[in-house]
Amino acid sequence: MGMWASLDAMWEMPAEKRIFGAVLLFSWTVYLWETFLAQRQRRIYKTTTHVPLELGQIMDSETFEKSRLYQLDKSTFSFWSGLYSEIEGTNKKQGCKNEEVLAVLGHELGHWKLGHTVKNIIISQMNSFLCFFLFAVLIGRKELFSAFGFYNSQPTLIGLLIIFQFIFSPYNEVLSFCLTVLSRRFEFQADAFAKKLGKAKDLYSALIKLNKDNLGFPVSDWLFSMWHYSHPPLLERLQALESSKQD
Numbered sequence: 384m385g386m387w388a389s390l391d392a393m394w395e396m397p398a399e400k401r402i403f404g405a406v407l408l409f410s411w412t413v414y415l416w417e418t419f420l421a422q423r424q425r426r427i428y429k430t431t432t433h434v435p436l437e438l439g440q441i442m443d444s445e446t447f448e449k450s451r452l453y454q455l456d457k458s459t460f461s462f463w464s465g466l467y468s469e470i471e472g473t474n475k476k477q478g479c480k481n482e483e484v485l486a487v488l489g490h491e492l493g494h495w496k497l498g499h500t501v502k503n504i505i506i507s508q509m510n511s512f513l514c515f516f517l518f519a520v521l522i523g524r525k526e527l528f529s530a531f532g533f534y535n536s537q538p539t540l541i542g543l544l545i546i547f548q549f550i551f552s553p554y555n556e557v558l559s560f561c562l563t564v565l566s567r568r569f570e571f572q573a574d575a576f577a578k579k580l581g582k583a584k585d586l587y588s589a590l591i592k593l594n595k596d597n598l599g600f601p602v603s604d605w606l607f608s609m610w611h612y613s614h615p616p617l618l619e620r621l622q623a624l625e626s627s628k629q630d
Contacts, residue, residue, distance in 0.1 A: 399529035424607040486585035493576025566613040
């Protein structure tokens with residue numbers, strides 16, 4: 384009874400207070416969720432100190448440790464770590480051979496051939512139309528402005544900020560996750576297209592070199608990866624290419 388009474392009391396609050404409370408609750412939920420994911424990934428960086436068996440043939444211990452420490456520092460001091468890495472590593476990148484560059488181009492050609500670019504443009508335009516349509520519907524709601532302290536005025540610029548930054552936050556989080564899932568699917572499809580062109584072996588080696596050049600850490604927490612990575616982790620892409628490479 385106590386819980387239901389509290390919910391009834393909350394529902395009887397003025398609309399502007401309910402809106403502000405919902406925005407505040409969601410903001411803290413997202414913050415705690417992102418912190419939880421970041422801590423899971425940092426645990427991977429800290430505990431994975433040796434090259435996994437499946438990576439033994441494609442990555443040496445020195446490169447693995449450099450990547451691990453870089454990503455660990457980056458998660459704490461992202462800007463300065465990235466700046467230092469770019470300066471310190473400018474002349475140490477391996478680059479790709481011509482055959483590997485062609486394999487990467489075959490992958491990008493797959494995005495074009497399979498219509499991924501057009502699909503992304505359509506999704507972007509539909510999202511823009513929906514957002515501005517909802518903005519037109521919501522901009523006249525006085526309770527939105529009252530929730531943020533604007534009781535006697537409704538500035539359009541403030542309304543734009545409130546609606547797009549706060550009211551759309553749940554929608555943006557869901558959309559971002561769906562686009563991440565779709566992007567990963569597109570990457571696998573483009574890799575498969577490169578395989579059909581007979582470039583599996585060269586794409587395999589190119590992905591490894593690109594990962595090394597960018598100090599990418601090949602081991603990731605599955606939940607962090609699923610939520611944040613628009614491209615599949617290196618190991619998953621290599622496993623998908625492995626059979627064709629051997630053939």
